[in-house]
Each structure stands twice: as structure tokens, then as C-alpha cells.
Amino acid sequence: MKKLAVLSGAGISKESGLSTFRDSDGLWENYSAQEVASIEGWYRNKALMLKFYNERRRQIEHTEPNAAHKILAQMEKDWDIDIITQNIDNLHERAGSTKVIHLHGLITQARGENHENTIYDIGYKDIHLGDLAPTGDQLRPHIVWFGEAVPMIEPAIRIVEKADILLVVGTSLNVYPAAGLIQYITPGTPIYLVDPTAMNLHYAHYTQIQDVATKGVAKFAEMVAPLASKSSK
Ligand code: APR
Numbered sequence: 001m002k003k004l005a006v007l008s009g010a011g012i013s014k015e016s017g018l019s020t021f022r023d024s025d026g027l028w029e030n031y032s033a034q035e036v037a038s039i040e041g042w043y044r045n046k047a048l049m050l051k052f053y054n055e056r057r058r059q060i061e062h063t064e065p066n067a068a069h070k071i072l073a074q075m076e077k078d079w080d081i082d083i084i085t086q087n088i089d090n091l092h093e094r095a096g097s098t099k100v101i102h103l104h105g106l107i108t109q110a111r112g113e114n115h116e117n118t119i120y121d122i123g124y125k126d127i128h129l130g131d132l133a134p135t136g137d138q139l140r141p142h143i144v145w146f147g148e149a150v151p152m153i154e155p156a157i158r159i160v161e162k163a164d165i166l167l168v169v170g171t172s173l174n175v176y177p178a179a180g181l182i183q184y185i186t187p188g189t190p191i192y193l194v195d196p197t198a199m200n201l202h203y204a205h206y207t208q209i210q211d212v213a214t215k216g217v218a219k220f221a222e223m224v225a226p227l228a229s230k231s232s233k
């Protein structure tokens with residue numbers, strides 16, 4: 001099957017009811033990213049950051065995948081799809097996608113603050129100051145904060161390099177290294193971008209579907225259906 005790489009951002013989860021970050025009603029309108037999503041913020045006020053992510057986790061627990069997540073999951077029958085998401089929600093997985101890389105971590109995972117590679121599934125449980133990981137240190141969300149490395153960027157680059165098509169959906173492409181993934185496509189690879197905001201990427205084979213994710217991803221699936229090759233590549 002042909003390889004479809006998907007780079008998704010907060011916009012794909014907007015119609016599920018989750019806020020984006022940089023839209024006018026986005027999270028960074030009400031919170032300072034430096035205060036609640038950076039490693040400096042963690043050492044300044046752990047309780048505030050734990051509260052911020054407890055709120056996100058509770059909201060995500062009561063949120064459902066939307067049609068955009070579901071269509072991408074259904075496309076796995078005709079495409080070898082890898083989802084590379086910047087989102088910390090688990091909506092791609094809950095829609096049925098089986099290959100998902102979380103560049104910025106996953107809200108249902110946690111780890112000791114001094115053990116970034118020993119990760120625990122905590123579901124939707126709150127984390128409080130004083131909750132210790134089995135490694136004996138303060139438990140923290142397994143989220144990549146501003147100022148921290150993005151360990152999954154290498155596997156994500158490998159995926160983009162091998163893609164036959166790249167779909168970018170619901171991201172302002174403001175944050176690196178995620179936004180830089182696009183430059184790893186092999187020349188001539190078509191890029192499709194689903195976003196209601198006009199965005200002009202300077203690539204030869206670039207198509208923007210200027211719509212919300214639920215409609216734009218449906219249009220994308222229709223447009224590329226003829227390109228899916230049933231034969232194994
Ligand atoms: N459907 C599709 N796209 C949408 C929709 C929608 N219904 N509504 C908004 N968008 C688009 C916006 O136009 C914007 O381009 O989604 C994008 C959201 O951009 P951001 O809010 O910047 O979110 P994102 O790109 O995911 O942010 C990247 O920044 O703060 C960090 O770690 C955080 O992972 C996040 C990263």
C-alpha cells in the first residue's frame with residue numbers, strides 16, 4: 001500500500017470541542033504558555049502545571065473523536081497511514097488509528113520528573129504534588145514542554161521521508177521541530193493542507209483545502225482515493 005503521512009495539530013480536535021492554542025479563543029489567550037507548558041514553569045510552580053494538565057485530562061476524557069479522526073482511521077484499509085500528531089489528546093487512537101506518534105506527548109501518560117524514559121499509563125487520573133512515580137520522584141505528565149527535547153522527532157522524520165503523500169491538518173505550523181517536518185518530503189511528493197485559515201506553503205505539489213477538518217479531510221479522502229494502490233508497494 002502507498003504511504004500516507006499525516007501531521008496533525010489542535011485544529012483537528014477543535015470540532016470535538018477542544019480548544020486550539022493560537023486561535024482567538026485558543027488556550028494561549030487565557031494562559032501563558034511559559035507558565036503552564038514550559039520546563040521553567042514546572043520548576044517555578046509544579047502545582048499550577050499539574051492543575052492545568054488535570055483540567056486538560058478531564059476535558060479530554062469527556063471528548064469524542066470527530067469525523068476527521070474517524071475518516072483517517074478508516075483510510076487505513078487503503079493506505080499505510082502514519083499519524084504524526086502534535087496533540088496530547090488520544091482522539092486519533094480512539095477513532096481507530098493504529099499508528100500514531102505523539103511529538104508533544106500524551107495526556108494519559110506520566111513519568112517521574114527525573115526519569116523521562118520510564119513512562120506509565122495513568123488513564124484520566126489527576127496528578128497531585130506529592131504523587132510519586134515508582135522511580136520515587138514526583139510524577140509529571142509525559143508531555144513535551146517548551147524548552148524540552150522532542151524525542152520522537154527522528155522517527156517522525158523517517159516517516160515523512162518515505163511518504164507518498166503528506167497531509168497537514170489543523171496546525172498553524174508555528175512550533176518547531178514539528179513544523180519543520182514538511183521539508184523532509186522527497187521532492188515531488190504532494191502536500192495537502194486542511195485548514196480554514198489560508199496558508200501558502202511554497203511547494204510545487206501543494207493543495208490547500210480551505211475548510212474545517214471534518215469537511216476538509218472528507219474532501220481530501222475523496223481527492224486521493226484514485227491514488228491509493230491496492231497493490232503492496
Ligand atoms: N479544523 C481545522 N483546522 C482548524 C480548525 C478546524 N475546525 N479550527 C482552527 N484550525 C486551525 C487554525 O487555523 C490553526 O492553523 O488549526 C490551527 C491551530 O493552530 P495552533 O493553535 O497553533 O495549534 P498547533 O499548530 O497544534 O500548535 C502546535 O504549539 O503550544 C504548542 O504544544 C502546543 O502542540 C501545540 C503546538
